[in-house]
Amino acid sequence: MFSGVAVTVVNTGVLAIAYPIYLNFLGYEKYGVWLVLATVLSFAQLGDLGISQAIMKLVAEEYGRGNLQAIQQYVTTAIAILMAAGAAALIVILTFRTQITSVFKLTGENAQMVLWLLPYIASLSIYVFIVHVLNAALSGLGRMDLANWAQSAGRIAAVAAAASLLYSGYGIESLLIGSILSYMLIHIVSVILIWRIAHIRLLRIGNLSGRCCKRLLGFGLGLFGGSVISMLLSPFNKLMLSRYAGVSTIPVYEIAFNGSMQVRALIAVGLSALMPEISRIGANMTGYAKDRIAQLNYRAIKIVLLFGAPVYAALFVFCTILFRIWLRERFVTVLPDAFRIMLIATFASLLCVPAYYTLLGLGRVRQCFYAYSIQAGTSALVVVSVIMLGASLSVIHVVWAVLTGMAVTSIYILFQNHRMLSSVAESYLQNDVSRLKAEHFENVNY
Numbered sequence: 001m002f003s004g005v006a007v008t009v010v011n012t013g014v015l016a017i018a019y020p021i022y023l024n025f026l027g028y029e030k031y032g033v034w035l036v037l038a039t040v041l042s043f044a045q046l047g048d049l050g051i052s053q054a055i056m057k058l059v060a061e062e063y064g065r066g067n068l069q070a071i072q073q074y075v076t077t078a079i080a081i082l083m084a085a086g087a088a089a090l091i092v093i094l095t096f097r098t099q100i101t102s103v104f105k106l107t108g109e110n111a112q113m114v115l116w117l118l119p120y121i122a123s124l125s126i127y128v129f130i131v132h133v134l135n136a137a138l139s140g141l142g143r144m145d146l147a148n149w150a151q152s153a154g155r156i157a158a159v160a161a162a163a164s165l166l167y168s169g170y171g172i173e174s175l176l177i178g179s180i181l182s183y184m185l186i187h188i189v190s191v192i193l194i195w196r197i198a199h200i201r202l203l204r205i206g207n208l209s210g211r212c213c214k215r216l217l218g219f220g221l222g223l224f225g226g227s228v229i230s231m232l233l234s235p236f237n238k239l240m241l242s243r244y245a246g247v248s249t250i251p252v253y254e255i256a257f258n259g260s261m262q263v264r265a266l267i268a269v270g271l272s273a274l275m276p277e278i279s280r281i282g283a284n285m286t287g288y289a290k291d292r293i294a295q296l297n298y299r300a301i302k303i304v305l306l307f308g309a310p311v312y313a314a315l316f317v318f319c320t321i322l323f324r325i326w327l328r329e330r331f332v333t334v335l336p337d338a339f340r341i342m343l344i345a346t347f348a349s350l351l352c353v354p355a356y357y358t359l360l361g362l363g364r365v366r367q368c369f370y371a372y373s374i375q376a377g378t379s380a381l382v383v384v385s386v387i388m389l390g391a392s393l394s395v396i397h398v399v400w401a402v403l404t405g406m407a408v409t410s411i412y413i414l415f416q417n418h419r420m421l422s423s424v425a426e427s428y429l430q431n432d433v434s435r436l437k438a439e440h441f442e443n444v445n446y
Contacts (some may be wrong), residue, residue: 001270001271001273001303002145002270003144003145003148003149003270003273004144004148004269004270004271004272004273005266005267005269005270006148007148007149007151007152007269008265008266008269010152010155010156011152011155014152014155014156014159017159018159018162018163021159021162021163021166022034022162022166022175025166025167026166026171026172029110030110030171030172031172033110033113033114033172034172034175036114037114037117037118037121037176040093040100040118040121040122041121041124041125041128048082048085048129048132048220048224049081049082049085049217049220049221049224050219050220050221050222050223050224050227051078051081051082051129051133051216051217051220052132052133052135052136052220053136053219053220053223053275053360054078054215054216054217054219054220054223055074055075055078055133055136055137055140055216056136056137056139056140056275056276056279057140057219057275057276057279057360057361057363058074058140058212058215058216058219058279059071059074059075059136059137059140059141059276060139060140060141060142060275060276060277060279060280060361061279061280061282061363062074063140063141063142063198063280064279064280064281064282068198068199068200070212071137071140071141071198071200072200072201072202072204072207073207073208073209073212074209074212074215074216075133075134075137075200075202075207076202076204076207076208077207077208077209077212077213077216078133078212078216079129079130079133079202080208081213081216081217082126082129082130082132082133083126083129083130085129086125086126086127086128086129087126089122089125089126090122090123090125090126093118093119093121093122093125094118094119094122097114097115097118097119098115100114100118101114101115113172117172117173117176120176121176124176124179124180124183127180127183127187128183130187131183131186131187131190134186134187134190134191134194135147135150135151135186135190137190137194138150138190138193138194138197139276140276140279141194141197141198142197142276142277142280143193143197144272144273144276145273146189146193147190150185150186150189150190150193151186153185153186153189154182154183154185154186155182157178157181157182157185158178158179158181158182159178160178161174161177161178161181161182162174162175162177162178162179165177165178218365219363219365222365222366222368222369223360223365223368223369225369225372226368226369226371226372226373227372229372229373229376230372230375230376232376233375233376233379233380233402233405234257236380236383237253237257237379237383237398237401237402238250238253238254240383240387240393240398241253241393241395241398244387244392244393245392245393245394245395249394249395252332252334252335252338252395253338253395253398253399255335255339256335256338256339256341256342256395256399257342257399257402259339259342260339260342260343260345260346261342261346263311263312263315263343263346264346264347264349264350266308266311267303267304267307267308267350267353268350268353270303271300271303271304271353271354271357272357274296274300274354274357274358274361275357275360275361276361277296277361278293278296278357278358278361278362279361279362279363281293281361282361282362282363290421293358293362293421294421296354296358297354297355297358297417300353300354301351301354304350304351304353304354308347308350309347312343312347315339315343316340316343319336319339319340319343320336323335323336323339334394334395334396337396338395338396338399341396341399341400341402341403342399342402342403344403345399345402345403345406345407346406348403348406348407348410349406349409349410351410351414352409352410352413352414352417355413355414355416355417356368356371356413356417358417358420358421359413359416359417359420362420364416364420367413367416367420370412371409371412371413371416372409374405374408374409374412375405375406375408375409376405377405378401378404378405378408378409379401379402379404379405379406380401382397382400382401382404382405383397383398383401386401
C-alpha cells in the first residue's frame with residue numbers, strides 16, 4: 001500500500017521534470033503531435049478488455065492454492081488473448097491512420113510525422129499488453145510493491161532516455177524510443193522477479209486453456225464494461241454543461257472533478273493492494289479466511305480515516321486560498337464551492353474502496369459492474385432531471401449530481417460487501433454443523 005502512494009508521488013515528480021524538457025526541445029506544436037500519438041495508444045489500450053485485472057486476481061487465487069500449473073495456464077492464455085486483441089488494434093490503426101490524422105486536423109509536416117509513427121505506435125500497443133500481463137502476474141504473486149516500483153523505474157527510464165536523445169539532436173521519435181525502452185525494462189524486471197518467486201514456465205503451447213480463457217474473459221469483460229460506463233460519465237457532464245450552461249463552465253468542472261479525484265487517488269492507489277491479497281486468502285475459504293478479510297477491511301477503513309480525512313478536511317477549509325494563489329486573476333468564485341462538493345463526493349467514494357476491492361478479490365465482478373452502472377446512471381438522471389424541470393443547469397448542479405451518484409454507489413458497495421461476508425459466514429456455520437452431525441452419527445454407529 002505504501003509503494004502505491006509513493007510511486008504515485010514519484011511519477012508526479014517525474015512528469016513535472018519531463019514537461020519542461022519536452023517543451024524546451026520540441027515546442028508546444030511538436031509535443032502536441034506526440035500527445036496525439038499517445039492518445040491513439042491510450043485508445044488502443046481499451047483492447048486490454050480488463051484482462052490485466054483478471055490476471056492479478058486469478059494468479060493470486062491460484063498462488064493461494066499453491067497451483068503453479070494453473071498460474072502458467074492463466075498467464076499464457078492471457079498473453080495469447082491480448083496478442084490477438086493487439087493485432088486487431090494494429091489492423092484498425094493501420095487501416096484508418098489517414099482518418100485518424102484528419103480527425104485531429106493535422107496537416108503538412110505534422111500529418112506526415114503522425115502517419116510515419118502510427119505503425120510503430122500500433123505495434124507498441126501489442127507489446128504493452130504483454131508487459132501489463134506480466135506486471136499484473138507479479139502483483140498476483142503477492143509483490144504488488146515490486147510491480148509498482150518496476151513501473152516507476154520504467155517511467156524514469158523513459159524520461160531519461162528521451163531527454164538524452166533530444167539533447168543529442170533527435171526529434172519526436174526520442175519519446176517513442178523512450179517509451180519502448182521503458183516497457184522493455186518493466187518486461188525484463190517482471191520476468192526476473194516472477195521467476196525468483198515461482199519457477200513457472202510461460203509461453204508454452206501446452207499452457208493454453210479454454211477454461212482459463214473463459215474465466216479471464218468472464219472476469220475481465222465485466223470489469224471492462226463497468227470502466228467504459230464510468231469513463232463516459234465525465235464527457236456526458238461536459239456535453240450537458242456546454243449545451244445548457246456555456247462552454248466557459250467546463251474548465252471549472254474539470255478542475256473540481258480532476259482535482260478531487262487526484263486527492264482520492266493518493267489513498268485509493270495504495271488500497272488496490274487489497275485485491276490480490278484477498279484473492280489469495282479467499283482461494284482456501286475457511287472461517288479464519290472470512291475473519292481475516294473482515295480484519296483487512298477494518299484496517300483499510302482506519303487508514304482512510306487516519307490519513308485521508310485530515311487531507312480532505314484541510315483542503316475543504318483552505319481550498320479558496322489555494323485556488324486564489326494558484327489561479328490569481330483567473331480565479332472564479334464558484335470554483336471553491338464546486339471543489340468542496342466534489343471533495344465530499346470522492347471521500348464518500350473512498351470509504352467504499354476497501355469493500356470494492358474485497359468484492360473484486362472474491363470474484364464478485366457482476367456487483368462491481370452494477371456499481372459503475374449505478375453511479376453513472378444516478379448522476380446522469382439527476383442532471384437530466386434538472387434540465388427537464390426547466391432549471392438553469394450550472395456547475396453546482398452537475399457536481400451535486402456526481403455526489404449523489406458516488407454516495408448511492410458507496411452505499412450499494414458497502415451493502416453488497418456486508419451481504420457477501422455474512423453469506424460466507426453462514427455457509428461455513430452450516431458446513432460446520434453438517435460436519436459435527438456426520439461425526440456424531442458416525443460415533444453412534446460405531
